[in-house]
Amino acid sequence: MIDTHAHIDADAFDEDREEMIRRAFDKGVEAIIIPAIEPNRFEGVLSLCKEFDEIYCGMGVHPHNANDFDQQAESFIVNSMQFPKVIAVGEIGLDYYYDFAPKDVQKHAFRRQLQLAKEYRKPVIIHNRESDDDVMEILKEEQQGELTGVLHCFSSNIHVLQTALDLNFHISFTGNITYKKSILDDIVKATPLSRIMIETDSPYIAPVPHRGKRNEPAFVQFIAQKIADIHQVTIEEIIAMTTRNARTLFGLPLLMIGLIIGLSAFPMHAQDEREEEEEQTEIVKAPSPYARFIGFGPSVATNTIVETLTSLDVNEKRGTRSWDGNPSFGLSVAYNPLEFLMFDMGLMHTRNNSKLNNANKLPGSPTDPDVYTVAHLTARAIANPRGKVSFFAAAGINYLSKRVYATNVEFTDDKQLAFNAGAGFMVNIPTSYGIIIPIAEWRLDFESKNNVTKIPNVDPYNTWGNVEISTFYSLPKLTILWYPKF
Ligand SMILES: [Zn+2]
Ligand SMILES: [Zn+2]
Structure with a gap:
């Protein structure tokens, strides 16, 4: 099981972060992906990645914080692309529900970060709330055959689902599909297993039976179970498919390979930390796909x-x-x-x-x-x-x-x-x-x-x-x- 979206850098986990992570691994979670949301938390997200082998992250500015997407934030994101554990650009997107930033500012940050994802060949983690039309329009315009990624916490209608699938995107579901009044069963059913992923969106949207409490990655199994019920297959099948989908999309090592070469292939040394501090303020081009290989x-x-x-x-x-x-x-x-x-x-x-x-x-x-x-x-x-x-x-x-x-x-x-x-x-x-x-x-x-x-x-x-x-x-x-x- 991979929790493909968990904000475990959030303050809500300050008291027991390490125990919470252990609980997740004890419950069979193999990897956790933390999507960054705001520039002043970038460092915290990166240091969690360095501390734990199976924690990866996306770098990006959330639409809530689009006002903070400036040249310095962009430079940080670009620099971070060279670290093996930064496996996506995200969380990016549009949110017209809260409207914390003006729409045109949100759109600019979204578009620019999609372009960075294409330039540095990373998948994107997309947040979309009450902004279906604009998100899909921008994705269509920017797709050009190169974008990959996931629409996280998918809660939109069947037309948006179909467009997203046509655009080659993955679909990730979270706790709200387990709610009694959920109207997402048909959407889950219509999503092919080859494109589904699971997430908790911790610390928000805890699934039943923990609804209303703080959410954490250990609960991701309840989302897998709900998808299994809807698709009428075993939970093992859902776990296998969603894990494979996440590993392929984000380029994570396969488990066996991970055991064999994981340590050497994905080292995060203290040295990186120093380099990162030094390079943080200047724009460094990402390494070429071929160079030095x-x-x-x-x-x-x-x-x-x-x-x-x-x-x-x-x-x-x-x-x-x-x-x-x-x-x-x-x-x-x-x-x-x-x-x-x-x-x-x-x-x-x-x-x-x-x-x-x-x-x-x-x-x-x-x-x-x-x-x-x-x-x-x-x-x-x-x-x-x-x-x-x-x-x-x-x-x-x-x-x-x-x-x-x-x-x-x-x-x-x-x-x-x-x-x-x-x-x-x-x-x-x-x-x-x-x-x-x-x-x-x-x-x-x-x-x-x-x-x-x-x-x-x-x-x-x-x-x-x-x-x-x-x-x-x-x-x-x-x-x-x-x-x-x-
Ligand atoms: Zn989100
Ligand atoms: Zn999120």
Whole structure:
């Protein structure tokens, strides 16, 4: 169980905060997310995250406090995005019920923070009270395919639900669905289990049977139970689904993985505290999704080998021949010294099966496929490194080793420098295990030196005398890189 929304930094818990947190973990709560609400409590929220392994937070300014969303608050939020335990932008949104801040001020703070979420690739935690139309209109305008997040304490109608689902948002329910007079049963029922999350909104909105008292994360089970009743499934199923949804949306480590690498992957040291104090007042750009990471993974390609032949003995004898569809396999290790620059080192191995398949047309020719092994060092210049899909141009050097098995050619074993150039695009997929980057590219490899040979038995080259052959390789190539979290 994950309590995806609990203000346990609130004064209401000053007397017994630690016991309250222990009670939650004792009741099977695996993680608690604290959405920040006002700038002068940001530090308190962060220090709770540092103190407890399974406490995470969102950074943002609540609509009640929209008047406090100034440049300094924005800088703090931006700086905090680099801490692994700050997993969302929130709590943000609109609240026309209390109207503590003018509507246009609320809207400005909401919009600006949605833009920060997109820029720093964080999900958003959205508060909406009596402001359905404006919240949904702004979300529609800002969605552009990149926003993810949750409408917390969902209490709106079926149309808002449908729009939210269409916009790819998750829906989180809290204590009010357990109330006798709740009219939310149909809404809960209409929310697919793949999008539901649970929360307490502590210290407010305590569920039955604690209604009217101070709420705390240990009570989140009552919300899970109510959803199970409405969906007519077991509470275990609801717990499993809501936990999975929350871990996926907020990028929390899966439990098993968490146990294994959690300590190393999500350290919060005292040092962070110091850094944060120092950096608090200046705007620091969030780390690039690629920069300072090392990734690795496999490559596959289909290699077309193109030879240009020029007769040295007979004037005007020129021609090309090619061998296409040759499977090529390899491995890459990538390192990004700058966010727009990726070095890729690797190996590709190709067997010229298509030449072998033509062996009967090549008298006296191959009994084994030609084999090409290329070690490459390529630099990719990335045009838009912070995009979901990034485009690049690439160039580099190769070390090529080729073995040509034809019995009637003079060069059978050759090693030489070669060059590569290419272009393509890559997709950035953040996961809880790190970043997965599929790369599709079209690469050309050029040999640096030409071979001179006679091709005595192959028509028409048998009449050409000495033939100079220059070779290049065309490889549409797919690489999947994994950048693990360090
Ligand atoms: Zn709220
Ligand atoms: Zn809240």
